[in-house]
Amino acid sequence: MRCVLSEILDPCVAVEASQAREILPLLPPESASVYSTWRSVAAGLKGIGDPTLYKDFYDWSRQAANFGGCRELWDGLTGTGLAGLLKVAEQFGVRPQSTGRKPCLRLTPELDTVIPALEAIAAKADGVYQRGGLVALSRDVDPPANSIVASTSTKTITLRSQALPERLAQIANFEKWSAQKRDWIRCSVSQDLANQLVARGYWPNVPKLSGIVPSAVLLPDGSILTTPGYDKESGLYLDSQDKYPAMPSVADAVDLINSVVVDFPFESPCHQAAWVAMLLSLFGQYACGGNAPLFLIDANVCGCGKGLLVDAALGIYDSHTAGKVGAPTNDDEWRKLISTIAAQSWSYAVFDNVVGRFGGSSFERALTTTRWQDRRLGLNEDIDMPLHVIWVATGNNCHLASKDMARRTVHIRLESPLENPQLRTTFVHSNLLKYVRENRTTLAMAALAILKGYVDAGKPNQLPDIGSFAEWSGLVRSAVVWAGWTDPCVSSARLIEDDEGTQLLRELLNAWPGPSTSAEAVSLAAEDAKLRLAIESVTGGRYNSQALGVFLRSVKKTVVDDKRFVPAPGRRWQVEKI
Incomplete structure (x- = not known):
């Protein structure tokens, strides 16, 4: 079979058209006179x-x-496609011999037609x-059980030009002109053509992938994605074959979710609400259309169950084993x-x-963007792709890298009165x-019931926007409060107060001698000694006036405990109480 140019632009149409043309002459001539058959064929x-x-x-039809x-009939019909024609063929015991035949593309020198055809x-691959x-x-x-893997068993890999010929051969056959034989001969797509296709940067027919999800999720229109595979409208790929039960009422959904964490010693109700917000964020992240904050889980002692709470x-959300990674130690590692x-x-x-300082400028950028732009690893080319990730961290005595990080974090705090909480034996859920x-x-479905219930109710009593997370606050955070939990963002107040940068500034404000130059x-x-320690801390150990001056200019009029540094006459700095 050969494809003309119009057929090349959709090889699947070419295959189906060929099969249809094979079916027609096999149908009994008298069937054209039967209106129902005639109409179904059309x-x-x-x-x-x-x-x-x-x-x-x-x-x-001329046989009729x-x-x-x-x-008139043709113009007024809504087509049923090859499937409809095959049903007619089955009535008469007809089956085309070319089922599964691939179209053939002739690779001519006209790249302006060959590349779009490829x-x-x-x-279609x-x-x-x-x-x-x-x-x-x-x-x-x-x-392997101990491997660091992506969050689902399905992930995406960059399709290099070297792998394209094999992919294309699964869909179509290819021919090139042989001057020696003076005829078209079978061939594969050359590496040069594959390179040009990849470098094109414009693929109007290739579906766009927004993300891969391992569970049913809420979509922007308020519906729930439950059909496995690729969803064209949302661009999501559902990597799950699960059958979901009926959605519970919101009241029952709240009870079901609370039952999961009944054994955990949350410091306060807002910290439990923060865990609920983390759970709902997984199911609602694509409906938000924006970013979600970092969820930080810590505890007063080891063995409280931070890891179990995450798991x-x-x-x-995910039937596959969750992959966990170590926190990068510098910004370049964060970016990669x-x-x-x-x-x-x-x-x-x-x-x-997580131990010690956590975060960095690249991670803060990732928390506040839905597209990630960078240089592709190992190659001299740019990348620009969607970034929809729920970020979670666990640790004891970890410090957020900046006050901005603290404002972009929802805190989930466990606080046990026991010296060795891991030795507890009384649980509602033993496993x-x-x-x-x-x-x-x-x-x-309980998590989705709360999100969808809030959407179906018209999103009443939406909470005020918080920084870069307006969409998340308007859906997830507001749904948590609407369902009866407390505001999960209240849990972040202590983080903002106690972040490392605030603590260091507080120490310098308290130790400052009076109006002084650096x-x-x-x-x-x-x-x-107190002032020296404070200066060394804010300058990263660089005990000199230049480094101190840079720091003072960076925190000018930043308020901590109702005090701030302000300029004074003679290029001095003084502490002002407000």
């Missing part, structure tokens, strides 16, 4: 999408004793999408990790057992993760 042919099939329908009215063929470039789905069949939420997470379409990321696994779809303060600190 609907099937029209639905294939090749307008040239009208002539085939017209010619076939009552021939006529072909154009792009249209690539769009299974698991090929565009996400900051051409990508393909990659499935981990059985990853419970992720176990409801975030680029990997974006490229592989993670829907969440967990930083486990919480088993309970979650056995009731996962029910619990997932040089005078450094000189006075030689006899004042």
Whole structure:
């Protein structure tokens, strides 16, 4: 079979049109005189999408004793496609021999037609999408239990030009002109053509992939995505074959979710509400259309169950083992990790057992953007792709890198009165993760019931926007409060007060001697241990007037405990009480 140019632009139409033309002459001639059959054949042919099939329908209809009215019928029909035509064929025991035949594209020197044709063929390849470039789905069949893997068993990988010829060969056959044989011969797509297709940067027929989700999720229009595979409207790929039960009432949903964490010693109700917000964020992140804050889980002692609390939420959302990563130690490592997470379409990321300073400028940027722009690792090219990730961290005595980080964090605090809480034996759920696994779809529908219930109610009593998370606050945070929990963002007040930068500024404000230049303060600190320690802390150990001056200018008029640094005459600085 050969494809003309119009057929090349959609190889699947070419295949179906060929099969239709094979079916028509096999149908009994008298069937054209039966109105229901005649009408079904027309609907099937029209639905294939090749307008040239009208002539085939017209010619076939000429067999009818009552021939006529072909154009009027054709124009007034909604097509049923090849499936409808095959149903007619089955009535007469007809089956086309070419089922599964691939179209053939002749690779001519006219690149302005060949490259678009290759792009249209690539769009029909299974698991090929565009996400900051051409990508393909990659499935981990059985990853090792101790491996660091993406948040679902399916992730995206960059589709390199070297892999394209194989993908294209799955959809179509290719021919090139042989001057020696003076005829067209079978071939594969050359590497040069594959390179040009990848470098094109414009693939109008290749579906766009917004993300991969391991569970049913709430969509922007208020509906719930439950159909496995790719959803064209949202651009999401649902990597799950789960069958979901009926959605519970909001009241029952609240009870179900509370039952999961009944054994955890939350410091206060707002910290439990913060965990609920984390759970609902997983199911509602794509409905928000914006960013979600970082969820930080810590405790007063080891063994309170921080990791178990994370695993419970992720176990409801994802049937696969959650991958956890270590926190990067510098901004360059942050940037590389975030680029990997974006490229592989993670829907969440967990930083486990964070110690010391956490965060950085790249991570703060990731928290406040829905698209990630960077340089592709190992290559001299830019990337620009969606970034929809729920960020979670656990740790004891970790410090957020800045006050901005504290404002972008929701705090989940566990506080046990026991010296060794891991030795507890009395639990409602003796094996919480088993309970979650056995009731996962029910619990997932409970989370969705709260989100959808709030949307269906018209999103009443929306809470005020918070910084870069207006959409999240308007849906997830507001739904949590609407359902009866407290405001989860109240939990962040202590983080903002106690972040490392605020503490250091507080110490310098309290130790400042009076109106002084930075040089005078450094000189006075030689006899004042408290002032010297404060200066060394805010300058990162650089005990000199220049570093101190830079710091003072950066915190000018920043208020801590109703005090702030303000300029004074003679290039001095003084503490002002407000």
